[in-house]
Amino acid sequence: LFIVVVAVNSTLLTINAGDYIFYTDWAWTSYTVFSISQTLMLIVGATYYLTFTGVPGTATYYALIMTVYTWIAKAAWFSLGYPYDFVVTPVWLPSAMLLDLVYWATKKNKHSLILFGGVLVGMSLPLFNTVNLITVADPLETAFKYPRPTLPPYMTPIEPQVGKFYNSPVALGAGAGAVLGCTFAALGCKLNT
Numbered sequence: 001l002f003i004v005v006v007a008v009n010s011t012l013l014t015i016n017a018g019d020y021i022f023y024t025d026w027a028w029t030s031y032t033v034f035s036i037s038q039t040l041m042l043i044v045g046a047t048y049y050l051t052f053t054g055v056p057g058t059a060t061y062y063a064l065i066m067t068v069y070t071w072i073a074k075a076a077w078f079s080l081g082y083p084y085d086f087v088v089t090p091v092w093l094p095s096a097m098l099l100d101l102v103y104w105a106t107k108k109n110k111h112s113l114i115l116f117g118g119v120l121v122g123m124s125l126p127l128f129n130t131v132n133l134i135t136v137a138d139p140l141e142t143a144f145k146y147p148r149p150t151l152p153p154y155m156t157p158i159e160p161q162v163g164k165f166y167n168s169p170v171a172l173g174a175g176a177g178a179v180l181g182c183t184f185a186a187l188g189c190k191l192n193t
Contacts (some may be wrong), residue, residue, distance in 0.1 A: 035126035035173035040184045042066070042092050043121045046099055047113065047188025056104035063096035091128040095121045114185040122181030126173030 046059035065088040098115070098120040106112035 031129070032126075032169040032173045032176075035129045035169075036176050036180065038091065038129065039095075039122050039125045039173075039177040039181055042095060042125065043099070043118060043181050044184040044188045044191075046096050046121075047117065047185045048098065048191045050103055050113070050191050051110060051189050054108060056100045058109075059096040059099040059103070060093060063071040063090070063092035066092050091131065093127060094128055095125045098124055110189050114189060115180055118182030118185035119178045120181075121185075122177030122179070126177055127172050129173075130170060 022108060042063060046062045048055070049062050050059045052058075099117045102117040103113050106116070
């Protein structure tokens, strides 16, 4: 029950990560930020439960719960007329599998889990998250069709400024995620002591 409760909270914190439709002008910048936030939310919870149970596979189970609850929540919003016209992919699962693999391959060595697991999750999740961005049908058209009533005029979607700030948001997200992933993996381990 405890793992379900924490996974629900993680899902709530990451539920809008991937909502690029209404921020078309900032799509690549928000992509980087959302990728990092998802990386950190996944790794701290998954590492905590992985070291708490000591059973390889727990991280993937944790990611599966996050994925299922995200599908439920976004399906509910879609039924209320929220303009989701794309499938939210289970981006957490492959990264969580890598975390489990590291824990199993290093014979449950926590330091290896922090270093190798943190780097692998941090570098892989932004790559998997590109699938979410690619599956948005037409973000600019959708943004004009469903404007948010609270959207200020200066945030009104205009021509996308892709590459305005960074040439590669995937590389930026992966680099930052690899560094921060180790830190949050250590936090996840520390929560058990």
